[in-house]
Amino acid sequence: SAVISQKPSRDICQRGTSLTIQCQVDSQVTMMFWYRQQPGQSLTLIATANQGSEATYESGFVIDKFPISRPNLTFSTLTVSNMSPEDSSIYLCSVMGLPSSYNEQFFGPGTRLTVL
Amino acid sequence: ELKVEQNPLFLSMQEGKNYTIYCNYSTTSDRLYWYRQDPGKSLESLFVLLSNGAVKQEGRLMASLDTKARLSTLHITAAVHDLSATYFCAVDWGSNYQLIWGAGTKLIIKP
Numbered sequence: 498s499a500v501i502s503q504k505p506s507r508d509i510c511q512r513g514t515s516l517t518i519q520c521q522v523d524s525q526v527t528m529m530f531w532y533r534q535q536p537g538q539s540l541t542l543i544a545t546a547n548q549g550s551e552a553t554y555e556s557g558f559v560i561d562k563f564p565i566s567r568p569n570l571t572f573s574t575l576t577v578s579n580m581s582p583e584d585s586s587i588y589l590c591s592v593m594g595l596p597s598s599y600n601e602q603f604f605g606p607g608t609r610l611t612v613l
Numbered sequence: 614e615l616k617v618e619q620n621p622l623f624l625s626m627q628e629g630k631n632y633t634i635y636c637n638y639s640t641t642s643d644r645l646y647w648y649r650q651d652p653g654k655s656l657e658s659l660f661v662l663l664s665n666g667a668v669k670q671e672g673r674l675m676a677s678l679d680t681k682a683r684l685s686t687l688h689i690t691a692a693v694h695d696l697s698a699t700y701f702c703a704v705d706w707g708s709n710y711q712l713i714w715g716a717g718t719k720l721i722i723k724p
Contacts (some may be wrong), residue, residue, distance in 0.1 A: 498658075528710055539701065539714045540656075553709065589655060594712055600663060602646065602712065604656040 499524045499595055501605040502603075509611045510580055517576045518568035518608045520590030527594025530602070531563070533585045543588075546573040580612045614639050617704050619715035627723055628712045629691050636685040636702035641722045644705035645685045646712065647676050649698045656701065660687075 500523040510516050520529065529546040544552040544565055552565035567573040577584050590605045616639040626632055636645070641674045647659040660669045662678035662685060669676050673696065674687045686701055703712040 530711075539716050540703075540712075541714075542711055545709055547713065555711070598661075600644065600661050601658050602710070603658060604648075606655045 498598065498601075498603050499526065499592060501590065501592060501603060503590060503605040503608050505608060507609040507611075509613060514580055515576055515578045516580065516610060517574050518574070518588055518590075518610075520573045520605055522571045522592050524595055526592040527570075527599075528592065528602075529567060529573045529575070529601055530591045530593070531565060531575045532589040532604075534589060534593060535585075536587070540589070543575070545576075560567065576580055577610065580610075582612045584601075585610055585612045615704075615706055615713050617702060617715040618677050619700075619702055619718050620681075621718060622716055623719045625721045625723065626692055628693055631659075631691065632689050634689075634700055634702075634716055634720075636686040638683050638702075638713070640683075640704065640706045640713070642683075642704045642706055643680055645678050646703045646705070647685070647687055648701045648703065650701065651698050652715070656664045662700070663673075663722075689720075694722050694724050696720065697722045 502521045504519045509534050531543040532540045534540045543558045544554040546565050546567040548567045564576045588608045595604045618637045645662045648656040650656050660676040665680040667678045673690045678685045699717045700713045701717045
């Protein structure tokens with residue numbers, strides 16, 4: 498597997514502000530994804546972060562609310578914009594395409610976001 | 614509609630017992646994943662099942678895949694307390710490895 502880090506690990510934010518979450522991998526990977534997981538719930542895919550091009554968003558998620566960057570094969574950011582309490586959740590990045598285990602998807606430790 | 618259904622959603626059992634978690638899915642897929650999540654933690658990859666009839670085992674956990682029935686099972690043998698966690702199955706449905714997730718099975722194993 499790979500070492501995946503996310504920053505920040507948690508944050509408490511005010512309504513109307515924005516937060517950028519970083520995901521860093523210690524190996525080059527083919528795919529990077531961003532998920533949301535509300536407490537006690539399952540995971541929902543927000544988008545696929547594409548290297549060098551615009552992210553591919555799932556139904557119900559839009560670029561204006563969740564802009565994503567992926568400047569290279571080891572790094573991606575997710576911004577949660579104009580936050581409201583409904584955005585309180587755990588945000589997880591995942592990666593796929595490691596040479597040692599190409600078909601497996603590995604997850605970062607998550608960012609726990611609370612919006613007041 | 615793409616659906617992944619797990620059952621049971623909650624399971625409380627005694628140490629030493631055997632049990633099975635079921636994962637049914639509605640789309641054609643040859644790729645199914647099982648993950649474990651401990652409270653307050655991220656997800657740990659347990660198994661990747663890539664073809665019909667695939668069976669994988671790790672310790673007291675064994676996973677299988679029947680793509681014709683669109684069913685995967687996660688079997689727990691002689692459960693121990695350390696296996697208490699939430700278990701998720703996920704199905705790869707798209708051309709770009711997007712995963713659709715089950716609701717999760719919260720497993721509590723009592724000593």
